[in-house]
Amino acid sequence: MELPLEIKQAYRMGKRKFSWIEPLDKIESIVDFFYQGEQKYNQTRFFWETPDKALTLVGIEPLVEILTPTQDEQLLREEMQKITKDVWCNYPKEQNGYFFLGGLPFDKKKKAKKIWGELASGYFFIPKILIKKIQDQYFVAYNFQCHDYENLNEKWQEVHQLFYRLQQEPVESSKSHMLEQKELRVSEWLKLVAQTVQEIKTSPVLNKVVLARELAIRKSQPISLNETVKQLLREQKNTYIFALEKDGHKFVGATPERLLCATENTFATACVAGSIARGKNESEDFRLGQQLLEDQKNQQEHQYVVRYIEQILGHYTQEALPKRPAILLKNQDIQHLFVPFSGTRTENASFLEAVFALHPTPALGGVPQGSALEWISKKESAGRGMYGAPIGWIQPQSDSGEFVVAIRSAIIRENQALLYAGCGIVEDSIPKLEQEETKIKFRPMLRAIGGEIEC
Numbered sequence: 172m173e174l175p176l177e178i179k180q181a182y183r184m185g186k187r188k189f190s191w192i193e194p195l196d197k198i199e200s201i202v203d204f205f206y207q208g209e210q211k212y213n214q215t216r217f218f219w220e221t222p223d224k225a226l227t228l229v230g231i232e233p234l235v236e237i238l239t240p241t242q243d244e245q246l247l248r249e250e251m252q253k254i255t256k257d258v259w260c261n262y263p264k265e266q267n268g269y270f271f272l273g274g275l276p277f278d279k280k281k282k283a284k285k286i287w288g289e290l291a292s293g294y295f296f297i298p299k300i301l302i303k304k305i306q307d308q309y310f311v312a313y314n315f316q317c318h319d320y321e322n323l324n325e326k327w328q329e330v331h332q333l334f335y336r337l338q339q340e341p342v343e344s345s346k347s348h349m350l351e352q353k354e355l356r357v358s359e360w361l362k363l364v365a366q367t368v369q370e371i372k373t374s375p376v377l378n379k380v381v382l383a384r385e386l387a388i389r390k391s392q393p394i395s396l397n398e399t400v401k402q403l404l405r406e407q408k409n410t411y412i413f414a415l416e417k418d419g420h421k422f423v424g425a426t427p428e429r430l431l432c433a434t435e436n437t438f439a440t441a442c443v444a445g446s447i448a449r450g451k452n453e454s455e456d457f458r459l460g461q462q463l464l465e466d467q468k469n470q471q472e473h474q475y476v477v478r479y480i481e482q483i484l485g486h487y488t489q490e491a492l493p494k495r496p497a498i499l500l501k502n503q504d505i506q507h508l509f510v511p512f513s514g515t516r517t518e519n520a521s522f523l524e525a526v527f528a529l530h531p532t533p534a535l536g537g538v539p540q541g542s543a544l545e546w547i548s549k550k551e552s553a554g555r556g557m558y559g560a561p562i563g564w565i566q567p568q569s570d571s572g573e574f575v576v577a578i579r580s581a582i583i584r585e586n587q588a589l590l591y592a593g594c595g596i597v598e599d600s601i602p603k604l605e606q607e608e609t610k611i612k613f614r615p616m617l618r619a620i621g622g623e624i625e626c
């Protein structure tokens with residue numbers, strides 16, 4: 172691949188950061204590029220697909236990393252802007268491939284388990300290779316930097332080699348069987364739910380707390396992220412499928428919950444809370460859906476989220492968010508109360524600022540946020556890592572991107588995985604029923620990892 176003249180010229184004009192974009196012919200499966208990243212390179216890769224499949228992203232190999240992203244939104248924004256400033260691109264600069272892929276921790280103060288590795292405190296990277304599918308158009312961005320003209324050609328060849336290797340046959344992963352599948356500290360968790368209900372009933376301030384629990388898996392062979400993503404893509408409709416791997420620590424999930432999507436002019440979000448199982452047949456499914464829509468306790472759980480999002484996002488949108496009744500969002504195992512919101516961005520409303528302001532919504536934290544987070548931090552045995560936190564992508568030059576809430580997820584390391592599931596506790600919550608609900612929420616990841624599903 173010959174180094175394009177435009178790049179040489181750009182270097183002479185003082186450019187040092189490059190993003191060369193090429194359309195790709197219709198390719199069979201974009202996710203194959205992600206699969207190819209297994210066992211290769213620095214084991215750093217990212218996958219993202221929206222529920223409507225309108226956008227798929229694959230990022231391979233870090234060009235620039237942000238480890239432990241600062242929780243100061245303004246500093247993080249400035250850092251991202253500095254890194255992506257002055258990128259030369261053969262397309263309009265808003266379309267350059269310097270995307271930050273990754274996410275934030277749920278709570279940076281609380282230490283998560285060792286299995287999270289460096290992902291415990293959040294992680295972002297700009298990939299050397301970004302493959303993007305928008306609607307039915309495919310693009311590859313070759314991202315590189317060069318500070319010495321002598322090396323320009325070498326850097327160019329290096330990213331091409333990388334892309335070339337991504338087009339080889341995917342590696343087969345070895346078969347692995349289950350050695351152990353265990354829900355952790357079940358009786359302690361049931362007691363905690365009862366204690367939390369009591370606290371909500373007696374406290375003058377606390378109204379809702381989202382409590383999470385864990386399920387541990389140990390298999391005979393390393394758990395393949397490729398196989399896990401493949402299963403999720405096959406089974407989990409109406410969800411975002413995401414995967415982030417950093418040095419062999421793999422965070423993966425299928426979440427129905429958008430946190431914030433930013434285009435040049437709009438912000439869009441969704442209120443997802445309140446849950447019930449899917450029915451075994453159409454009529455049972457319909458009956459359960461109606462039950463959920465009419466259930467006081469679930470409506471209350473959901474309303475807390477609606478009011479919070481209306482209030483917070485209202486600061487960043489020009490018009491008041493329209494009031495709408497909840498409808499049902501149906502996933503394979505579960506149905507939720509759901510209200511989508513969108514509005515026009517106010518001038519100077521920054522995407523990251525709005526993400527930081529929203530997280531965690533009462534769908535993952537509680538009401539009021541401060542007291543609920545304090546309760547979670549005091550009562551849960553370990554930090555949540557990136558579970559329940561914002562994960563997604565941001566293109567700082569256009570200040571666009573999307574973050575989702577990383578639920579229905581697991582962290583995988585070699586032959587072990589830790590699955591997470593949480594539920595909103597309000598004053599009418601019944602511990603056993605909340606346990607049942609979290610069992611259902613474990614299912615998508617359990618199935619994807621090859622675990623056993625209780626009926």
Ligand SMILES: C=C(O[C@H]1C=CC=C(C(=O)O)[C@@H]1O)C(=O)O
Nearest residue numbers: 444445446534578592593594595
């Ligand atoms: C915290 C989780 O779900 C949240 C999102 C939707 C419905 C929820 C609920 O009904 O409790 C939770 O707020 C999870 O799946 O781990």
